[in-house]
Amino acid sequence: MKRYLWKGVRVGDFLVYGDECDGVWRVRVSVVDIKLVETSTGLGGSSQVSYPYGLTAETGTVRVVFDGHDEIMNLADLIVFDGLTFIELQKAWTEYVKLKAEADRADEEFLTLVRKLRG
Numbered sequence: 001m002k003r004y005l006w007k008g009v010r011v012g013d014f015l016v017y018g019d020e021c022d023g024v025w026r027v028r029v030s031v032v033d034i035k036l037v038e039t040s041t042g043l044g045g046s047s048q049v050s051y052p053y054g055l056t057a058e059t060g061t062v063r064v065v066f067d068g069h070d071e072i073m074n075l076a077d078l079i080v081f082d083g084l085t086f087i088e089l090q091k092a093w094t095e096y097v098k099l100k101a102e103a104d105r106a107d108e109e110f111l112t113l114v115r116k117l118r119g
Helices: 003-008 083-118
Strands: 014-019 023-032 035-042 045-052 061-066 069-074 078-080
Touching: 014 061, 014 083, 023 083, 078 083
Parallel strands: none
Antiparallel strands: 014 023, 014 078, 023 061, 035 045, 061 069
């Protein structure tokens, strides 16, 4: 996603996540302007330490939910959701998986032949 769009991202927005390992997913933004708070108890009582990720509009960091996962991601790694784009990406992912499986089979056949000819 382009940086100038980050400031418009809201909780509940849908985006697209895709890579060569996980495929294509529609993700929902669950938290913007993330700040985690850790409470610790010591001799002087309890204290809270926060680790801010920064404002989403500046850092692009959001928490998203997809397929039962809750992850922190950067908007630079996500795509603006559009139904046609999502379908196009799913088709490309399906073709990628099919071609990768064919390549893996060809690779295995080649290596089997090499091992056989080596004796």
